[in-house]
Amino acid sequence: MSIREIFALICFLIAIIFGLGGIIGLFRFRDPYSRLHAGSLCGTTCALSTFFGLLLLSSSIGMATRIVVIIVFFLISAPTGSSIVGRFIWESNDTEQTKKKKEQVL
Amino acid sequence: MNLILLVLILALSIFVIASKDLLHSVIALSGISMLSALLFVLLKAPDVAITEAAVGAGISTVIFVWAIRHTRRREKEES
Amino acid sequence: MLVVMQWFLLFAAFACIIRLLLGATVSDRLVALNVLAGVSLALLVLWGVKQERVLYLDVALVYDIFGFIGLLAITRFLKDRPSEGEDL
Numbered sequence: 053m054s055i056r057e058i059f060a061l062i063c064f065l066i067a068i069i070f071g072l073g074g075i076i077g078l079f080r081f082r083d084p085y086s087r088l089h090a091g092s093l094c095g096t097t098c099a100l101s102t103f104f105g106l107l108l109l110s111s112s113i114g115m116a117t118r119i120v121v122i123i124v125f126f127l128i129s130a131p132t133g134s135s136i137v138g139r140f141i142w143e144s145n146d147t148e149q150t151k152k153k154k155e156q157v158l
Numbered sequence: 159m160n161l162i163l164l165v166l167i168l169a170l171s172i173f174v175i176a177s178k179d180l181l182h183s184v185i186a187l188s189g190i191s192m193l194s195a196l197l198f199v200l201l202k203a204p205d206v207a208i209t210e211a212a213v214g215a216g217i218s219t220v221i222f223v224w225a226i227r228h229t230r231r232r233e234k235e236e237s
Numbered sequence: 238m239l240v241v242m243q244w245f246l247l248f249a250a251f252a253c254i255i256r257l258l259l260g261a262t263v264s265d266r267l268v269a270l271n272v273l274a275g276v277s278l279a280l281l282v283l284w285g286v287k288q289e290r291v292l293y294l295d296v297a298l299v300y301d302i303f304g305f306i307g308l309l310a311i312t313r314f315l316k317d318r319p320s321e322g323e324d325l
Contacts, residue, residue, distance in 0.1 A: 057238070060238070061238060064238065064241075064242050067242070067245075067279075068242075068245055071245060071246075071249045071276075074249075074272065075249055075252040075253075078252065078253070078256050078268075078269070078272065079252070079256065084262060084264040084265050084268065087265060087268055088264070088268045088271075091253075091256075091268050091269070091271070091272045092268065092271055092272060092275075095249075095271070095272035095275040095276060096275055098249070098275075098276070098279070099275040099276065099278055099279040102242065102246070102279040102282070102283065103279065103282060105242075106282055106283060106286045109239075109286055110286055111286075111289055112289075112291065114291050115285070115286065115289075115291050115294060118291065118294040118295070118298070119282060119286075119294065121298060122278075122282060122294060122297050122298050122301065125298060125301045125302065126275070126278060126301055128305075129301055129302070129304070129305035130271075130274075130275055132305070133271050133274075133304075133305055133308045134271055136308065136309065136312050137264070137267045137268060137271055137308070137312065139312070140264065140267065140312040140315065141264035141267075144263065144264060144315065159247075162247060162251070166250075166251065166254050169254065169258065170254065170257075170258070173258050179263075181263055181315070182263065182266055184311070185257070185263070185266045185267065185270055185311070186257065186266075188270060188307060188311075189254065189257060189270060189273060192273065192274065192277055192300070192304070193277070195277075195296065195300060196277050196280060196281065199281055199284055199285075199293055199296055200284065202288075204290070204292040204293050204295070204296050205292075207293075207296045208295060208296050208299050211296060211299050211300035211303060211304075212299050212300075212303050215274075215300060215303045215304045215306075215307045216302075216303030216304075216306050216307050217303075219307040219310060219311060220306075220307060220310040223310055223311050223314045223315070224310075224314060226314075227314050227315075
């Protein structure tokens with residue numbers, strides 16, 4: 053087990069912990085907002101630490117550069133995707149419960 | 159391994175047919191195209207997976223949503 | 238080590254799909270789709286590294302970009318029609 057594999061193992065463990073947290077969060081919460089918060093946050097962290105672990109394990113230079121590009125694009129697209137979904141939830145349901153929430157905020 | 163992905167695709171496609179709201183089926187369709195791209199990578203066909211990922215997640219979902227935008231979103235109940 | 242990670246990511250994707258099937262409102266489904274995209278991206282890169290084929294990583298890159306564009310399209314088109322079953 054070389055140094056790189058130990059670090060990769062640590063990254064994978066982090067990914068597993070956050071992944072489990074995200075899945076439990078997705079199923080436990082009732083409100084779409086908190087589900088979105090738990091799911092996307094832990095999903096992004098899990099994927100990101102998996103990418104870091106794989107970056108350490110990648111054999112050739114070409115693979116490593118590609119994984120770095122994928123990490124950059126993933127960091128751009130995942131959080132903005134989550135915020136867009138959040139904005140969509142905020143605008144879309146005009147139920148009674150969310151009207152009160154909107155008064156509180158605005 | 160392939161079997162699991164195939165079972166998931168089957169479950170999603172049954173859901174696409176069963177759902178009343180067209181929008182839910184479009185979202186499930188986008189999930190199906192993602193899973194099929196995953197399956198193509200598993201079957202060692204990366205070029206097919208690239209086109210499936212590009213078409214499935216990118217273009218077909220946009221066209222479906224656009225079509226839904228012009229028609230009625232909920233299927234008409236047979237009154 | 239990679240195999241354990243692969244099975245865990247498959248389990249996460251399976252849980253996301255269960256969430257997508259069960260979720261009643263559109264917003265839950267979009268959330269599940271968003272998380273599923275991230276998890277399947279990780280699976281793609283993991284298979285790419287496992288088989289040491291560099292071409293698989295391009296699939297993940299293409300999928301990331303188009304997934305983002307698809308999500309933008311879904312939410313942008315639905316911004317002006319939030320209510321259910323409104324007839325045109």
